[in-house]
Amino acid sequence: MVTNTTHGRLEKSRPWASPAARTAAVLTVIWAILVGVTAGFHPAFISRETLLAIAFSMAVIGVLSVGEAVVVISGGLLDLSVPASTALSALCTAVVLNHFGSWPAAIVGVACGCAVGLINGSLIVLTKINPIVVTLAVNFAGVGILNMAFGQEFPLLKSGLHDLGLNHLIGLPDITWLMLGVLFLTALGLSQTRYGRHAVAAGGGSPAAKRQGISLARVRIATFGFMGLCAGIAGVLYAAQSQLISASDTSNLLFLPITAVILSGFSLQGGRGSMLVLILGIGLLSTVPTSLIVMGLTPDWTQLAQGLLLVFAVSLDGFRIKRRLR
Amino acid sequence: MTQLVISRAQRIGKALVASSTRVLIIGLLLLIVVGWRLEPHLFLTSSNLYVISSAASVPLLITIAASVALLAGVIDLSVGSMTGFGAAVFAICIGHGLVPFAAAAVALICAMAVGAFNATACVFFGANPLIVTLGTLTALQGLTLILLNNISLAAFVPGLYNFTNATWAGVPVLLLIALVFGGAASILLAVTRWGRHIRAAGGDPAVSNRAGIPVGKLKFCLFILTAVIACLGGILYVGQDGAAQTTLGFGLELQIYAPILLAGYSLTRGGVGNVMGAVTGVAVLEVVDNLLNLRSVNPYWQYIITGAIILVAVYADVLRGGERYE
Numbered sequence: 001m002v003t004n005t006t007h008g009r010l011e012k013s014r015p016w017a018s019p020a021a022r023t024a025a026v027l028t029v030i031w032a033i034l035v036g037v038t039a040g041f042h043p044a045f046i047s048r049e050t051l052l053a054i055a056f057s058m059a060v061i062g063v064l065s066v067g068e069a070v071v072v073i074s075g076g077l078l079d080l081s082v083p084a085s086t087a088l089s090a091l092c093t094a095v096v097l098n099h100f101g102s103w104p105a106a107i108v109g110v111a112c113g114c115a116v117g118l119i120n121g122s123l124i125v126l127t128k129i130n131p132i133v134v135t136l137a138v139n140f141a142g143v144g145i146l147n148m149a150f151g152q153e154f155p156l157l158k159s160g161l162h163d164l165g166l167n168h169l170i171g172l173p174d175i176t177w178l179m180l181g182v183l184f185l186t187a188l189g190l191s192q193t194r195y196g197r198h199a200v201a202a203g204g205g206s207p208a209a210k211r212q213g214i215s216l217a218r219v220r221i222a223t224f225g226f227m228g229l230c231a232g233i234a235g236v237l238y239a240a241q242s243q244l245i246s247a248s249d250t251s252n253l254l255f256l257p258i259t260a261v262i263l264s265g266f267s268l269q270g271g272r273g274s275m276l277v278l279i280l281g282i283g284l285l286s287t288v289p290t291s292l293i294v295m296g297l298t299p300d301w302t303q304l305a306q307g308l309l310l311v312f313a314v315s316l317d318g319f320r321i322k323r324r325l326r
Numbered sequence: 327m328t329q330l331v332i333s334r335a336q337r338i339g340k341a342l343v344a345s346s347t348r349v350l351i352i353g354l355l356l357l358i359v360v361g362w363r364l365e366p367h368l369f370l371t372s373s374n375l376y377v378i379s380s381a382a383s384v385p386l387l388i389t390i391a392a393s394v395a396l397l398a399g400v401i402d403l404s405v406g407s408m409t410g411f412g413a414a415v416f417a418i419c420i421g422h423g424l425v426p427f428a429a430a431a432v433a434l435i436c437a438m439a440v441g442a443f444n445a446t447a448c449v450f451f452g453a454n455p456l457i458v459t460l461g462t463l464t465a466l467q468g469l470t471l472i473l474l475n476n477i478s479l480a481a482f483v484p485g486l487y488n489f490t491n492a493t494w495a496g497v498p499v500l501l502l503i504a505l506v507f508g509g510a511a512s513i514l515l516a517v518t519r520w521g522r523h524i525r526a527a528g529g530d531p532a533v534s535n536r537a538g539i540p541v542g543k544l545k546f547c548l549f550i551l552t553a554v555i556a557c558l559g560g561i562l563y564v565g566q567d568g569a570a571q572t573t574l575g576f577g578l579e580l581q582i583y584a585p586i587l588l589a590g591y592s593l594t595r596g597g598v599g600n601v602m603g604a605v606t607g608v609a610v611l612e613v614v615d616n617l618l619n620l621r622s623v624n625p626y627w628q629y630i631i632t633g634a635i636i637l638v639a640v641y642a643d644v645l646r647g648g649e650r651y652e
């Protein structure tokens with residue numbers, strides 16, 4: 001008990017020594033090295049165009065990361081159905097957009113993503129199957145259904161939604177600001193509202209949370225529903241910046257958000273993680289594909305890097321959990 | 327009265343035909359009747375049966391290795407891309423003028439390295455194997471495309487072609503080898519000390535460790551075994567097709583783990599399941615696949631069916647007393 005309080009006081013008096021601050025420092029250094037090395041090979045990397053390209057990919061990856069972060073911190077392990085739910089949202093947005101205009105399209109897109117999330121959450125609560133397995137199977141079936149329903153590529157008409165994808169505010173694209181807004185609102189919701197604290201408590205220790213009267217079933221449905229909501233927003237943002245959409249486009253959106261979340265210090269054990277550090281993780285992971293492209297490597301290299309980064313992040317997290325248990 | 331001590335012969339009998347296998351065999355017979363009613367002139371012809379059995383041979387071989395590994399709690403989702411990667415390495419070595427045996431040796435050594443990579447992350451760092459091997463899956467897919475330069479590479483090896491297409495009394499030799507491998511594996515698991523160790527290590531790793539079973543080493547070896555057999559499958563595919571296809575092994579992991587789950591294995595705990603059940607599971611899935619092909623159903627239905635099979639099979643495990651997730 002005594003050590004615990006001392007530890008707590010230490011952390012309060014020296015905020016820079018907290019694990020979150022350390023993670024933030026490490027992420028910043030790695031990010032700087034990545035940018036430095038890429039710029040060393042190709043000085044053209046440091047330009048407004050690259051900044052915009054990174055900001056664009058940050059928007060979609062960021063919103064997805066926020067969703068995954070909520071799932072991870074509430075002890076829901078991970079949601080692997082992101083490609084299917086994002087593609088569903090983007091494709092539905094495209095269909096409605098071409099007939100009814102921007103606003104209905106955005107609402108339908110977000111609702112579609114949310115529906116997939118609620119399906120995931122209900123399946124997990126009803127069947128008590130591990131969320132990784134549930135969302136993997138839902139993704140597999142979902143991609144099959146989407147490919148059958150939407151065939152090949154789907155064109156998007158010019159619209160107000162496209163302007164959202166093109167407009168800028170203080171140097172950054174509108175959609176990047178939107179992503180940051182979602183992130184800050186979620187951070188506030190997690191720390192300031194009862195629902196948010198319940199979710200974090202459920203992740204910190206499910207038996208204890210249960211004894212406190214928190215309904216784990218409700219937390220699961222709510223967090224996976226929120227993940228679906230984020231995937232829906234990401235799908236709309238994706239639709240806002242593309243001319244053609246196909247059901248298999250989103251398959252490379254699965255790993256980057258997960259890696260960003262885990263590298264930012266969210267433990268798969270649940271209950272730990274800081275949303276502010278997540279911004280750095282999102283920035284770093286969104287820079288990786290762009291800098292690989294600038295270095296002249298094919299998309300296959302991005303795929304290789306994504307896979308290796310994920311393995312690295314999960315191993316690091318596993319090692320930390322092992323050390324904590326010792 | 328229940329019999330407490332069972333003889334070795336009874337144990338072998340139980341290993342070859344467990345109760346869950348009997349259910350699957352009945353299902354298989356029903357499917358065959360359904361197939362015969364739906365396609366009376368196409369399904370039960372000798373040419374179609376040959377098509378089914380030659381398509382099933384290589385997945386069967388990999389399924390058997392993966393099911394032995396899963397008994398110890400080792401899950402490797404990267405087997406699919408390992409197959410493609412093995413094929414690519416083999417074909418490239420042949421292209422550089424290596425003797426087939428040397429080329430195969432190079433490919434198998436690469437497979438061992440990948441297996442050791444997975445094992446290090448999962449066993450030493452204690453990372454979640456589902457996520458780690460999902461990362462390896464993507465990384466290997468990228469690496470294969472980089473190696474092949476995104477083009478399928480022709481590599482015709484006459485000896486291997488003759489071997490992979492050989493038949494004995496109308497049955498593909500590869501299928502017979504796979505069946506013998508499966509039978510041998512289940513008998514060895516039932517009667518040897520290593521077999522009991524594998525089951526124990528999967529059933530309760532902590533207790534097994536205390537009982538003196540080298541759980542970590544055992545899991546390490548099984549990760550390598552799975553990767554090596556998957557790579558062997560890739561080499562056999564090169565023999566069958568005369569080329570290393572860029573799309574080889576896409577989705578193969580689910581084709582392998584769906585029958586394993588059907589046979590009553592558990593993804594979250596080892597120690598339960600039966601190898602011959604997995605063999606029957608492969609037969610069930612291949613017959614379903616063949617029927618879908620014969621009736622020219624949209625191939626994406628297979629994705630949906632596989633996703634549903636995984637959910638139902640894992641739910642059955644939860645009902646039987648597998649891990650309940652909350």
